[in-house]
Every structure is written in C-alpha cells, then in structure tokens.
Amino acid sequence: MKEQQVTEERKDKKGVLYIGIDLGTSRTSIAASNGVRECVWSYVGYPKDVVSRKLLKKDKLFGKEAVEKRLSLDLYRPFQSGAIKYTTAEEAGIGKEDLDKHLQAAKDLVKHALTLAKPRKDELIFGVIGAPARASLQNKQALMDACKGCLDSVMVCSEPFAVAYGLDLLDDTLVVDIGAGTVDLCRMHGTMPSADDQITLTTAGDWLDQQLYALLKKKIPDADFTIHYVKEIKEKYAFVGDATDPVLVEFLVSGKPTMFDITNEVRDGCRMIIPPIVTAIHKLISSFDPDFQERLRNNVLLGGGGSQIIGLGRVLEETMVKMLGSGHVTHVDEPSFAGCNGALKMAHDMPEEYWKRISAATTAA
Numbered sequence: 305m306k307e308q309q310v311t312e313e314r315k316d317k318k319g320v321l322y323i324g325i326d327l328g329t330s331r332t333s334i335a336a337s338n339g340v341r342e343c344v345w346s347y348v349g350y351p352k353d354v355v356s357r358k359l360l361k362k363d364k365l366f367g368k369e370a371v372e373k374r375l376s377l378d379l380y381r382p383f384q385s386g387a388i389k390y391t392t393a394e395e396a397g398i399g400k401e402d403l404d405k406h407l408q409a410a411k412d413l414v415k416h417a418l419t420l421a422k423p424r425k426d427e428l429i430f431g432v433i434g435a436p437a438r439a440s441l442q443n444k445q446a447l448m449d450a451c452k453g454c455l456d457s458v459m460v461c462s463e464p465f466a467v468a469y470g471l472d473l474l475d476d477t478l479v480v481d482i483g484a485g486t487v488d489l490c491r492m493h494g495t496m497p498s499a500d501d502q503i504t505l506t507t508a509g510d511w512l513d514q515q516l517y518a519l520l521k522k523k524i525p526d527a528d529f530t531i532h533y534v535k536e537i538k539e540k541y542a543f544v545g546d547a548t549d550p551v552l553v554e555f556l557v558s559g560k561p562t563m564f565d566i567t568n569e570v571r572d573g574c575r576m577i578i579p580p581i582v583t584a585i586h587k588l589i590s591s592f593d594p595d596f597q598e599r600l601r602n603n604v605l606l607g608g609g610g611s612q613i614i615g616l617g618r619v620l621e622e623t624m625v626k627m628l629g630s631g632h633v634t635h636v637d638e639p640s641f642a643g644c645n646g647a648l649k650m651a652h653d654m655p656e657e658y659w660k661r662i663s664a665a666t667t668a669a
C-alpha cells in the first residue's frame with residue numbers, strides 16, 4: 305500500500321469522512337462513510353469552443369452526459385490509455401502534453417466524484433483508492449496526484465485486494481476482477497499480497513470491444529457504427545455459452561436501419577477473453593504452495609463489470625476442470641461497487657492515528 309498526505313492545510317476541520325474510490329477505466333465508483341454510494345462513467349468533457357460553451361452552459365461535463373454531448377466536447381477518458389494506471393506514457397504511446405491533459409481530466413473526475421459523496425464543509429476526507437494489481441510506484445503516485453487538493457489523506461491499494469477485503473475473503477481465494485482496462489488477478493492467503501500473488505492483464509473490456517468491433521466490421525462491412533455502439537451491444541448481449549435466443553441488432557447501412565443476426569460474432573468475440581484469464585489462473589494456482597492449491601482452485605471469485613458476461617463463470621469452471629482437474633467459480637454480488645466498498649472498509653479499519661501519522665510525516669517531509 306502506498307500512502308500520501310495531500311498538503312492542503314485544513315486545520316479548521318473536525319469530523320472525518322472516510323471514502324473508498326475505485327477509479328475505473330470505464331466507471332468511477334465511490335462509497336463513503338455517510339452512506340453515499342455513487343457511480344459515474346469515467347468520462348470528462350470540456351466545451352470545444354465558445355459556441356459549445358454557450359450551448360452547454362458549463363465548463364466541464366462528466367459521465368454519461370459527457371458521452372451524449374461528445375460532439376460539442378473535447379472528450380477525455382482519463383484512465384483509458386493506461387499511462388496513469390498501469391504503464392508508462394511511452395508504453396501507452398501518449399506524449400507529455402496528452403498525459404498532462406489526462407491527468408487534469410483525472411483530477412476533475414476525482415473532484416466530481418467527491419462532490420457526489422456530499423462531504424460536509426467541516427469534514428476531513430480520508431480515502432483509499434484502488435489501483436490495478438501490478439501498477440508501478442509511478443502509476444500509484446500519478447493516481448495520488450489526481451487526488452491532490454481533493455482528499456486530506458490518501459492510500460492506494462490493489463483493486464482485487466480491495467474486493468477481497470470488502471468481502472472478508474482474506475485467505476484461500478483467487479480474485480479475478482474483470483474491468484475495462486485491465487483484468488486483475490490476486491490470490492489471497494491471509495497476508496498482504498505481494499507482486500508474485502498478482503497478475504494484471506490488458507485483455508479486458510476495452511480490448512474486447514475492439515475484438516467485437518473487428519468481427520462485426522467483417523460481417524457487415526457496409527454498416528456504420530462506433531466503438532460506443534459495440535460496447536452498448538456487448539453490455540446488453542454478452543455471452544459465452546450456448547445461445548438461447550438469437551442476438552438481433554440494428555445497424556445503419558447507407559443511413560438505413562437494418563437488422564442483423566450477430567449471435568455468433570458476440571459469442572466468439574466474448575470467448576476471446578477466456579484463454580488469457582485461464583492461463584493467469586493456472587499460473588497463480590500452479591505456482592502456489594501445493595498443499596493449498598486445491599482450496600484456491602475451488603474458490604475463484606469473479607468481480608468487475610466484465611464478470612457479467614452471461615455464462616462466463618460456468619465456461620471458466622469447465623476450462624479449469626480440463627486444465628487443472630477441478631474448479632469452482634462464484635460471482636461477487638455487486639460487480640460495480642465491490643472495489644470501492646472494500647476500499648471504504650479498509651479506510652474505516654485503519655486507525656485514525658494512522659491517518660494522522662501519515663499526515664504528520666508528510667507535512668514534516
């Protein structure tokens with residue numbers, strides 16, 4: 305876990321609002337000790353020119369509203385490229401200027417999420433934020449920078465660890481959190497997970513959208529559609545087992561809405577997400593203490609938005625039985641909030657002196 309005190313002085317504040325934030329590539333979720341739980345799509349838009357500013361009457365738009373008004377906006381998805389969360393700017397292929405814009409958008413998004421948590425003016429805000437399992441120190445620092453000026457004290461923890469912590473599954477569990485930017489795996493064995501206990505894959509929801517887009521373009525080359533539309537289709541119809549009903553969807557062909565049966569494309573595309581996950585599960589189990597491997601095998605926990613692909617748990621189980629002899633997979637109850645709920649629980653469980661100590665240490669530094 306990495307920690308930092310945000311420098312802003314707030315001496316007049318008395319109470320503490322604890323918060324857990326999941327700064328997701330696709331959704332930012334926040335849970336607070338005052339009972340608020342909110343979720344916003346991780347999009348930030350800034351009006352493109354004076355006309356759009358006049359039309360929209362705002363300087364910044366967030367979430368679904370930003371996507372809907374995207375033609376008038378410079379639209380950012382601050383965590384999409386991965387540079388902030390799990391790789392370097394060079395690896396993600398974005399320049400310094402672009403990275404700064406993403407960081408600014410991330411800051412604005414955090415600020416917006418915090419307003420949704422409705423802190424009182426006299427409260428200090430102590431927060432735990434989730435980061436991908438294998439995020440580097442540099443990435444964690446970037447996430448904390450995004451919270452600078454908004455939170456009084458911040459800690460960063462691994463996303464799948466937060467999921468497990470929130471559900472009190474601290475041992476004998478293999479968490480698989482299928483997000484938009486990353487699939488994060490973490491084996492829990494009663495202590496803080498180390499780097500060897502965790503794997504981050506980039507074959508997650510966004511990647512799946514691209515695979516589906518390519519399959520659909522191949523099937524209907526004359527149709528006009530965007531990646532946003534493909535994501536919508538996926539979230540409505542994604543499945544990996546045997547089809548029960550055909551997937552019939554309208555596409556625009558030369559401006560004319562036309563219905564297509566895309567059952568096979570949806571299934572074949574969604575199945576692409578499975579092999580890397582099974583390989584990673586296999587790696588984490590087979591490299592574990594042999595006396596405990598069976599327990600892990602029989603306790604795989606799926607979370608994250610991507611875990612809602614229909615039939616995924618059963619197909620993963622079948623594949624594990626073939627590869628590893630057995631496998632039992634369950635789902636978290638609330639895929640969108642499991643991460644921030646766990647982060648909030650961690651924030652609560654950390655003694656107040658601990659938060660203050662971080663604060664004192666950093667102020668002195």
Ligand SMILES: Nc1ncnc2c1ncn2[C@@H]1O[C@H](COP(=O)(O)OP(=O)(O)OP(=O)(O)O)[C@@H](O)[C@H]1O
Pocket residue numbers: 326327328329330331332383463482483484485486487508509510535538539540542607608609610611612613614639640
């Ligand atoms: N019903 C569904 N079927 C399949 N995929 C879905 C469904 N609902 C949401 N998703 C996908 O889940 C992903 C979002 O999941 P989640 O909110 O856990 O990700 P995130 O936390 O924003 O991303 P990350 O953890 O990688 O930063 C998106 O790719 C979204 O399209």
Ligand SMILES: [Mg+2]
Pocket residue numbers: 326327328329463481483484608643
């Ligand atoms: Mg996530």
